[in-house]
Amino acid sequence: IDGACDLSPWLQEEPVDKGYHVICVGDGEGTLYLNASAASRSVLKFDDSLPEFLEELLQIKTHLGFKPHSKRSSAVQWKKQSWAFFTVAGERWTPEEASSKIHEYDYRGVLLLFEGGTWRWPGIRVGYERPLQPDSDVILRTVALKPALFELVLQDATKGTIPELLSDVVQMSEKRLQRSLTEKEASEVRTSQQHWLSYNSHPKLKQLKKFTSEVLRLPSSYFERDLQVLRYTKGQLYDAHRDYWDPREFPDEERFVHPVSKTWNMRFATLLWYLRDAVHGGETWFPRAHGGPIPYGEWTACDDRGVKMSGRNGTVAILFYSLYSSGDIDTYSWHCGCPVGEGTKWAANSWIWNQPQSPPYAKSRTTKVGRNKDNRVSLAPQKKGATDDVAIES
Numbered sequence: 147i148d149g150a151c152d153l154s155p156w157l158q159e160e161p162v163d164k165g166y167h168v169i170c171v172g173d174g175e176g177t178l179y180l181n182a183s184a185a186s187r188s189v190l191k192f193d194d195s196l197p198e199f200l201e202e203l204l205q206i207k208t209h210l211g212f213k214p215h216s217k218r219s220s221a222v223q224w225k226k227q228s229w230a231f232f233t234v235a236g237e238r239w240t241p242e243e244a245s246s247k248i249h250e251y252d253y254r255g256v257l258l259l260f261e262g263g264t265w266r267w268p269g270i271r272v273g274y275e276r277p278l279q280p281d282s283d284v285i286l287r288t289v290a291l292k293p294a295l296f297e298l299v300l301q302d303a304t305k306g307t308i309p310e311l312l313s314d315v316v317q318m319s320e321k322r323l324q325r326s327l328t329e330k331e332a333s334e335v336r337t338s339q340q341h342w343l344s345y346n347s348h349p350k351l352k353q354l355k356k357f358t359s360e361v362l363r364l365p366s367s368y369f370e371r372d373l374q375v376l377r378y379t380k381g382q383l384y385d386a387h388r389d390y391w392d393p394r395e396f397p398d399e400e401r402f403v404h405p406v407s408k409t410w411n412m413r414f415a416t417l418l419w420y421l422r423d424a425v426h427g428g429e430t431w432f433p434r435a436h437g438g439p440i441p442y443g444e445w446t447a448c449d450d451r452g453v454k455m456s457g458r459n460g461t462v463a464i465l466f467y468s469l470y471s472s473g474d475i476d477t478y479s480w481h482c483g484c485p486v487g488e489g490t491k492w493a494a495n496s497w498i499w500n501q502p503q504s505p506p507y508a509k510s511r512t513t514k515v516g517r518n519k520d521n522r523v524s525l526a527p528q529k530k531g532a533t534d535d536v537a538i539e540s
């Protein structure tokens with residue numbers, strides 16, 4: 147507790163999230179926790195030049211400054227979206243708005259600062275639990291800080307609208323999508339079958355979209371247009387991969403510049419719904435969780451390294467971030483869909499970007515450029531498993 151501020155839900159045990167800072171606003175002055183760490187507490191004077199002062203103090207860069215990958219250096223200057231403040235209830239303030247809210251409207255309390263301008267849940271520490279809203283029975287439990295990985299659990303996993311919604315998604319897919327599912331050609335790295343369901347095609351899916359928005363604290367304009375439903379039968383799997391694209395692995399880096407804002411445009415988070423569980427196997431494996439190495443050549447090992455997630459213990463969904471609050475990619479977010487041992491696994495991806503993705507650019511955003519026909523990256527690292535999801539199927 148710092149004066150009127152309860153900081154325990156916001157300060158990180160370790161400064162793992164780059165570009166995330168916490169401020170306690172008091173009268174005329176406040177406290178800044180750089181990198182949201184208690185150890186980096188410093189006093190902040192508030193005057194009209196607060197935004198400029200903070201920008202300078204935190205050295206908030208407008209460019210991401212990726213390090214050149216081996217011999218290749220980036221031809222593109224990755225311009226970030228403007229940084230932003232958020233209240234603990236999730237209201238977004240531009241730096242200018244924050245200045246007037248503090249001075250004219252006497253805002254007092256906690257403010258969160260995200261350098262990438264996008265809300266991102268802080269992990270705090272492994273095992274940390276928070277209700278989505280003060281009175282919500284949906285809990286976000288921190289599984290790992292590296293990467294920021296959470297599981298979504300319900301007070302009563304058997305009742306309520308969410309379990310119902312999820313089984314409805316399976317039913318809808320089973321009934322209506324059987325043909326397209328079985329016709330889909332599976333690749334060697336991803337042998338499951340899939341189908342894209344438009345969030346707007348059914349009231350239930352609209353409800354799921356709304357809930358997704360509540361979970362992420364982001365508007366649905368940030369979502370990929372469709373929900374991707376996955377079905378894995380016995381033996382089916384998805385090699386370890388990342389859900390972001392590292393532009394250094396693509397010849398056409400410009401594809402990650404947003405066509406309208408002209409800023410760094412990238413997948414930000416994945417909300418993976420566990421719709422129906424396999425009897426054995428079929429976990430989601432995060433081999434690098436807690437800081438381990440990339441499991442080269444062992445893309446589906448699904449062993450004791452890192453963590454393994456599934457819906458079998460009542461987890462409704464997992465949420466993980468592919469980018470830090472700074473906007474930079476988090477290379478710890480590698481994960482794999484483990485081979486199903488017995489039964490059938492149904493899951494669905496809600497993919498979230500770092501800024502609004504409204505049509506028409508949502509369609510043209512992901513093309514086959516930069517990939518060979520096996521849907522693998524065409525540049526280094528040329529290793530099996532170094533692949534990412536691409537929304538080319540439609």
Ligand SMILES: O=C(O)CCC(=O)C(=O)O
Binds near residue numbers: 389430482
């Ligand atoms: O099925 C899983 O557990 C993981 C799926 C996944 O990573 C993906 O579809 O990108």
Ligand SMILES: [Fe+2]
Binds near residue numbers: 387388389481535
């Ligand atoms: Fe994935």
